[in-house]
Amino acid sequence: MSGPPTSNGAGAPILSIDRVTKHFRGLTALSRVSFEVERGELLVVIGPNGAGKTTLFNVVSGFARPDQGKVELAGEPITALAPHVIVRRGLARTFQIPRPFKSLTVEANVEMARTSTAGAFSHPSAAHKPVDNVERVLRLVQLWERRDQGSDTLSQGELKLLEVARALATNPAVVLLDEPYAGLGPSEMTNLTRVILDLHRSGLTLVIIEHKLRELMKLAQHVVVLHYGEKIADGSPAEVSRDARVLEAYMGGRKAAEHA
């Protein structure tokens, strides 16, 4: 995976979220959330339902406009740019509930993402190499054999993997995965963990929203905990699991039993 222009020296965060606030009709979905993602890092965002995790992804990927705050990708401001512009700058995302192009084949779904970010329509300054990575990406998620099938024939779990493949086909430097494990069967989970590990080893920066901590905590280097729109913890998995506020937020809830 090639990244966007490396004008910044090593050590500068590839993604920086600075005091991002977002309200929905009086409800505060995000309140002055700040954190940084290092190049090549695997960061997991956790927090109970309604904590603002998906809203955070929407703001970062341009699908929602923040009321306050800034987002920078490789030192360049991307706050409130259009989603397609942000993708072409090298930040791709998946959706929690898969959103396939249902009238297209599996391969055409991925090809669409590749051509629109690397083809004639893309921004000339984008650093994407026009590599034909559709096959590589589809093999990675084990959907290559099914490339000619309509995407409407895939199972829910396969559609989640197609989401990942489509995001990867844009040749991103940073990928945001929104609950990639939700709705997967056991073998698909193993498959996804292998994919994530593979991508992590290749140097791709990954930001993952996930409830299933046990699957990912072994891989994560950095955990951010959101609770009612506020960041209540930020650090290594070990630090976060000892954090008093995190324990409090999870204590008594369904999550406490899940992660005990």
Add this chain to the structure above:
Amino acid sequence: MMHRLARVHIGLAVAFIGLVLLPLWISNPYVISVLTLAALYAIFASSWDILSGYIGQLNFGHAVFFGVGAYATGFLGPHLHPLFVLLAGGLTAVGFAFLVGVPCLKLRGPYLSLTTLVFPLILERLAFTFRDVTGGEYGITVSSPLSRIGLYYASLALLLATLTTLLAIAESRIGRTFRAIGDDDQAAMAAGINTTRFKLGAFVLGAAFAGLGGVLYAYHLRHVGPETFSLFTSFSIVIMGIVGGMGTIIGPAIGACFLTLLGESLREIETFRILIYSAVLILCVMLFPKGLWGLGNALRGFIRKPVASGGPQ
């Protein structure tokens, strides 16, 4: 996919050869006139389909585009060579597509469709208001540079050009992008597609062919008036598209021919015309949700299934 497209082209060729030779047997000017009207509506409906059927943004104001083409004919017809009038009609429609499209196409879903509803009403009002130029409710009389039969062939030629061009675009990577946006425009954005630009492109493309058709429409009616911008006109196009089969280009053209011929054949029983017409529409939508084109495909699959082993698709 190529096989399917090749079959469509063969079907088109056969149909057009038939229509070109038809006047050798049927010279009744009324029949030729009805067929010309059907061809013109087919141009409007198939050009409507590229935004509405592929991207799924129902345009309730397509009459704006052929209406301004028709008015351009009224204004410029007496002063310019017909070919320049044709060009002017297309360009006027394209201009309006940008004018309407740039502010509207950022809207999504029902908001865009509701906005498209408003523009023909504005133009209808304007036509009434500036009566010195537009002739108000009487409109403008247009003299046709072509004979009835000449106009029939001109309409057929434009219909063929419209269908082949739009089909070629619909089957290209651009058409596939239109479909992807129609499937899920948020996913399309996430895949790096500039959805607003593609929507504007589809809007302008459809407007161009509608504007060209609008010129022939004015020549055919020998008149252009504000009724072109009426809700009924715009809704007729939507209904033709739905009955024919959206997202197929050919389907809406078939729907337009079917409904134009149906409407004309019911002319003699004027009292029940609207009733029968409406009943046919409701039956079509209920029985063939994918339109006449979808019905045709289903029948083909049904006939083939017992013989060939493959089954449909």
